[in-house]
Amino acid sequence: MGLINGSGSFSRYQVKGKPGDDFLEGLAERINVHAFQNLTEDSPKERSAGWVNVMDMYDSRFPGIEFLKEPYIAMSMRVDERKIPATAIKQYCLEAEERIKETENLEFLSKRRRADIREAVILKLLKRAIPASRVYDMVWNTSTGSIVFGCTSTKVCDEFQELFLKTFDLHLSAICPYTLAIQFIEKKGESPDIVDGLSPSIREAS
Numbered sequence: 001m002g003l004i005n006g007s008g009s010f011s012r013y014q015v016k017g018k019p020g021d022d023f024l025e026g027l028a029e030r031i032n033v034h035a036f037q038n039l040t041e042d043s044p045k046e047r048s049a050g051w052v053n054v055m056d057m058y059d060s061r062f063p064g065i066e067f068l069k070e071p072y073i074a075m076s077m078r079v080d081e082r083k084i085p086a087t088a089i090k091q092y093c094l095e096a097e098e099r100i101k102e103t104e105n106l107e108f109l110s111k112r113r114r115a116d117i118r119e120a121v122i123l124k125l126l127k128r129a130i131p132a133s134r135v136y137d138m139v140w141n142t143s144t145g146s147i148v149f150g151c152t153s154t155k156v157c158d159e160f161q162e163l164f165l166k167t168f169d170l171h172l173s174a175i176c177p178y179t180l181a182i183q184f185i186e187k188k189g190e191s192p193d194i195v196d197g198l199s200p201s202i203r204e205a206s
Contacts, residue, residue: 015145
């Protein structure tokens with residue numbers, strides 16, 4: 001989901017620790033290692049995720065540091081996924097099994113043989129499937145360590161945190177209203193224990 005154009009939901013994170021003094025050295029190379037790669041017809045993968053230009057989802061090349069607008073880094077995580085309906089897999093597997101039994105004059109197929117047939121069928125169907133593409137923007141303030149990520153899906157957010165760790169060797173901590181309250185109270189020099197004593201209030205309609 002884009003953050004630049006239109007409105008949408010987003011998740012917030014805090015980077016654990018700080019980048020080293022040589023963080024910018026080789027940054028483009030590290031990002032390129034984990035840049036998005038298209039799913040080819042021969043690929044057995046159903047899903048591919050990686051970095052792309054925040055202004056162009058079809059641009060996964062990072063020859064320079066155009067993603068850097070100090071102190072911000074802005075990129076997008078593109079996710080392509082090929083899905084095959086379970087009913088289609090079952091139908092094609094049954095048809096393939098029947099052809100093999102007829103050709104080889106067999107009455108039954110072993111469990112291992114059926115598994116091999118299923119794997120071959122899925123690979124064949126994957127080659128015919130057109131991937132669905134989705135893009136999720138990320139804006140990272142490298143000075144404060146705060147990150148805004150344009151998605152709230154648990155699966156996608158977990159994938160983002162994993163990709164971020166592989167790329168930058170930095171862990172992320174999710175920010176929720178509770179942690180925001182703790183940060184606000186600590187900035188005021190007060191004990192964060194006060195938050196644990198709070199309870200929800202019921203507002204009566206006037």
